[in-house]
Amino acid sequence: MRAVVQNDKRRATGGARIGLVVLALAVIASGCAQPDGGQVAPAGGQQPLDAPPARALDSYATKLRAAHAARIAAAHRWGLRRVPLVAPPAPGKKPRIRTRKGFAVDGHRELDLPPVFTTIPTRDKVVFLTIDDGAEKDPAFLRMMSDLDVPYTAFLSGYLVKDDDRYFRQMQSRGTVLNNHTLWHRYMPGLSYRGQRREICGMQRFIERRYGTRPTLFRPPFGSYDRATLRAAKACGIDHVPLWNAEVFVDHWEYREADRRLRPGDIVLSHFRGREQWKGAMPDMIRRFLNKVTTEGYAVGRLEDYL
Numbered sequence: 001m002r003a004v005v006q007n008d009k010r011r012a013t014g015g016a017r018i019g020l021v022v023l024a025l026a027v028i029a030s031g032c033a034q035p036d037g038g039q040v041a042p043a044g045g046q047q048p049l050d051a052p053p054a055r056a057l058d059s060y061a062t063k064l065r066a067a068h069a070a071r072i073a074a075a076h077r078w079g080l081r082r083v084p085l086v087a088p089p090a091p092g093k094k095p096r097i098r099t100r101k102g103f104a105v106d107g108h109r110e111l112d113l114p115p116v117f118t119t120i121p122t123r124d125k126v127v128f129l130t131i132d133d134g135a136e137k138d139p140a141f142l143r144m145m146s147d148l149d150v151p152y153t154a155f156l157s158g159y160l161v162k163d164d165d166r167y168f169r170q171m172q173s174r175g176t177v178l179n180n181h182t183l184w185h186r187y188m189p190g191l192s193y194r195g196q197r198r199e200i201c202g203m204q205r206f207i208e209r210r211y212g213t214r215p216t217l218f219r220p221p222f223g224s225y226d227r228a229t230l231r232a233a234k235a236c237g238i239d240h241v242p243l244w245n246a247e248v249f250v251d252h253w254e255y256r257e258a259d260r261r262l263r264p265g266d267i268v269l270s271h272f273r274g275r276e277q278w279k280g281a282m283p284d285m286i287r288r289f290l291n292k293v294t295t296e297g298y299a300v301g302r303l304e305d306y307l
Contacts (some may be wrong), residue, residue: 126301
């Protein structure tokens with residue numbers, strides 16, 4: 001009889017520990033918990049919980065609490081109104097990327113040219129931050145993005161980054177993918193096919209030589225391209241040509257769509273710019289960006305996870 005009572009006690013204790021851990025995880029995931037005054041019934045057939053799994057769950061809950069606390073502290077430190085939302089996991093099945101209507105060139109489909117698009121087809125409430133050229137090299141920007149754990153994609157121009165490998169190596173080491181924005185940031189339709197190929201393939205070799213990877217994403221300067229641009233991009237190993245649906249500056253936003261709204265999957269453009277070109281620094285731009293997208297319920301996703 002005593003053994004039965006002891007077993008029942010162990011079952012109750014194990015179930016309670018699991019319930020506490022699950023509750024802690026739910027609180028962390030939601031950011032807040034609202035008491036409803038009700039009782040939570042234990043799951044039927046609950047088995048005794050051995051000590052090692054219980055410790056593992058406790059440890060995981062502790063790590064989640066610490067990560068959430070770190071995000072709150074970082075948001076406060078960088079002057080954000082709210083804590084940035086955490087993006088959902090990368091989709092197991094990647095969405096099919098098509099060229100946006102009106103953005104195709106003659107023979108686009110027949111030549112199997114890289115798709116040109118401004119948004120990712122997804123139901124996830126995410127947007128994607130992309131930053132172009134590489135003119136400004138603000139260490140505070142790298143610290144801010146690392147502290148907040150916000151992903152972004154860089155499109156670099158060779159002539160602007162060639163004198164500061166260390167800055168962009170730091171960026172790459174923190175998980176940012178470095179992509180192709182041409183060697184000299186020229187207006188591509190004004191060049192011959194050979195000239196465009198030199199710009200794109202030359203930047204492919206530049207990034208591979210200096211950073212050890214060969215990009216698959218290309219953004220033409222000014223968002224301008226023609227049939228020769230996409231033919232050259234394909235010949236240089238480019239798979240996708242993402243443009244943008246909105247652009248964020250230090251002091252304002254601009255939109256491609258007339259209703260001036262963000263939508264799930266929108267690609268957002270900004271630039272590596274500082275106080276010499278803008279009315280503020282790059283952290284000011286990021287603050288404006290995050291305040292808006294977070295308030296509207298969007299997380300920032302990693303563009304490469306959806307391609």
